[in-house]
Amino acid sequence: MMSQRKAIVVDEKDNVASALANLNKGETVEVTIGSIVYKIQLISDIPFGHKFALKRIPRGEYVIKYGEVIGRASRDIEVGEHVHVHNVESLRARGDLQKTSL
Amino acid sequence: MEILGYDRVNGVGVRNYVAVMATVGCSGDAAERIVQIYPKAKLLVHLQGCAQTPPDIDLVEKVLVNLALNPNVYSVLLVSLGCESVDADRVADKISSVKNVEVIRVQERGLSHAISRGSEIVKKMCDEAEKVSRTKVDFSNIKVAIKCGASDSTSGIISNPVAGRVADMIIREGGTVIFGETTEIIGAEHILAKRAVDDTVARKMFTAIEEMEKRAMSMGVDMRGGQPTGGNIKGGITTIEEKSLGAICKTGTSKLVDVIGYGDVPSKRGLIFMDSPGREMEALTGFAAGGAQIILFTTGLGAPQGFPIVPVIKFSGNPEVCARLNEHIDVDLSPVFYGRESLQEAAQRLFNEIIDVAKFKRTRAEILAYEKFFNIYVKGPVI
Numbered sequence: 001m002m003s004q005r006k007a008i009v010v011d012e013k014d015n016v017a018s019a020l021a022n023l024n025k026g027e028t029v030e031v032t033i034g035s036i037v038y039k040i041q042l043i044s045d046i047p048f049g050h051k052f053a054l055k056r057i058p059r060g061e062y063v064i065k066y067g068e069v070i071g072r073a074s075r076d077i078e079v080g081e082h083v084h085v086h087n088v089e090s091l092r093a094r095g096d097l098q099k100t101s102l
Numbered sequence: 103m104e105i106l107g108y109d110r111v112n113g114v115g116v117r118n119y120v121a122v123m124a125t126v127g128c129s130g131d132a133a134e135r136i137v138q139i140y141p142k143a144k145l146l147v148h149l150q151g152c153a154q155t156p157p158d159i160d161l162v163e164k165v166l167v168n169l170a171l172n173p174n175v176y177s178v179l180l181v182s183l184g185c186e187s188v189d190a191d192r193v194a195d196k197i198s199s200v201k202n203v204e205v206i207r208v209q210e211r212g213l214s215h216a217i218s219r220g221s222e223i224v225k226k227m228c229d230e231a232e233k234v235s236r237t238k239v240d241f242s243n244i245k246v247a248i249k250c251g252a253s254d255s256t257s258g259i260i261s262n263p264v265a266g267r268v269a270d271m272i273i274r275e276g277g278t279v280i281f282g283e284t285t286e287i288i289g290a291e292h293i294l295a296k297r298a299v300d301d302t303v304a305r306k307m308f309t310a311i312e313e314m315e316k317r318a319m320s321m322g323v324d325m326r327g328g329q330p331t332g333g334n335i336k337g338g339i340t341t342i343e344e345k346s347l348g349a350i351c352k353t354g355t356s357k358l359v360d361v362i363g364y365g366d367v368p369s370k371r372g373l374i375f376m377d378s379p380g381r382e383m384e385a386l387t388g389f390a391a392g393g394a395q396i397i398l399f400t401t402g403l404g405a406p407q408g409f410p411i412v413p414v415i416k417f418s419g420n421p422e423v424c425a426r427l428n429e430h431i432d433v434d435l436s437p438v439f440y441g442r443e444s445l446q447e448a449a450q451r452l453f454n455e456i457i458d459v460a461k462f463k464r465t466r467a468e469i470l471a472y473e474k475f476f477n478i479y480v481k482g483p484v485i
Contacts, residue, residue: 018255088341089341090340091341092288093288093329095325
């Protein structure tokens with residue numbers, strides 16, 4: 001299923017891939033989407049299990065994994081960049097965004 | 103399909119335990135001392151049962167009754183303090199229609215007497231339990247709960263999809279699968295709703311999720327750090343939506359037939375959603391109260407917990423964790439990670455493990471007795 005592969009894209013609609021090993025900044029990683037193989041040059045170190053961007057995701061745009069929205073870019077994310085809590089925010093259970101009464 | 107099990111009035115057990123259950127946190131020590139004398143008995147201690155609002159006391163009583171009624175339990179000794187809000191006699195009455203139950207109270211004659219009287223009762227119960235043997239029963243009597251804990255990115259792509267395939271296999275055999283962790287459906291509810299048998303079931307699920315989300319939001323903060331947890335984030339999970347989309351893979355593809363409350367026993371067969379928190383200590387308790395005889399537990403980072411009266415089967419698709427935490431992992435799914443095994447082949451291997459555990463095999467959590475700390479989920483304050 002995922003032998004020798006360094007990263008996996010769960011769904012064709014995804015704009016992120018997940019690392020299947022610790023990957024280094026500067027490394028070029030091949031990812032398969034459908035039957036097409038793309039080469040992505042990493043611009044950050046990507047720890048095992050973490051995500052990197054397959055395409056540019058401008059601030060405010062959705063981050064897609066499993067073919068579904070997993071959050072929104074909180075700043076511009078470049079191709080090959082680490083995608084995680086520093087540049088993605090959740091759209092749900094955001095008590096911090098509620099207007100406080102009183 | 104036939105398996106061997108303990109055929110009880112209210113279901114089939116895969117274990118034959120005498121349970122020593124504290125009715126309140128304050129009697130936990132006495133219960134524990136009795137089990138120290140008779141380690142064959144299973145200790146059920148928790149922190150609830152007094153100085154709580156009446157709805158929570160009712161909830162605790164219900165969960166205590168349903169834990170005692172779990173078919174893996176042969177008979178029950180309730181260890182009460184005496185003055186707690188939970189009514190030990192009422193709990194005992196509800197258990198007594200199905201199995202043998204006795205009550206002792208620490209405040210009657212003190213700890214020493216409670217221990218000596220309690221251990222006499224437990225000895226008698228253990229002797230009786232040994233006379234009961236397994237008979238052939240149909241697999242459709244089995245309820246398996248599925249939980250994911252200490253998840254990382256491998257959970258959503260390996261262990262949860264494998265669990266989902268097993269869930270489908272269990273349901274095809276006529277069995278029941280319970281899943282919960284309401285928080286971990288936030289962001290994935292639209293997918294599950296499409297699988298609900300009717301609008302009522304879908305609505306019940308949406309309501310449970312909405313209430314859980316509101317409760318989290320009422321603290322006025324971003325829930326992240328609590329859910330996903332610090333460990334999930336370290337493992338590469340960024341948001342609750344990502345965690346949920348990975349988590350629901352463990353539910354397979356069957357129709358969602360019902361939504362039940364925390365600790366309730368399903369009245370239907372098939373895929374059941376129990377409104378419950380994601381935290382291990384409370385989630386496992388809810389499933390055990392729901393009558394699950396076996397719990398499947400997918401993990402990324404290596405959660406070790408079991409549950410006193412229910413075998414918990416641990417499996418992971420993270421090769422490094424499977425190697426490092428081998429003593430806690432029952433089924434190693436790293437062959438899937440390395441491409442040597444398909445998800446379906448791994449699911450068959452896990453299904454066989456369920457049958458073995460139902461028959462005789464002890465899980466890692468059972469062998470290590472990693473099971474003492476659990477809790478009952480309550481919604482109101484301690485007052």
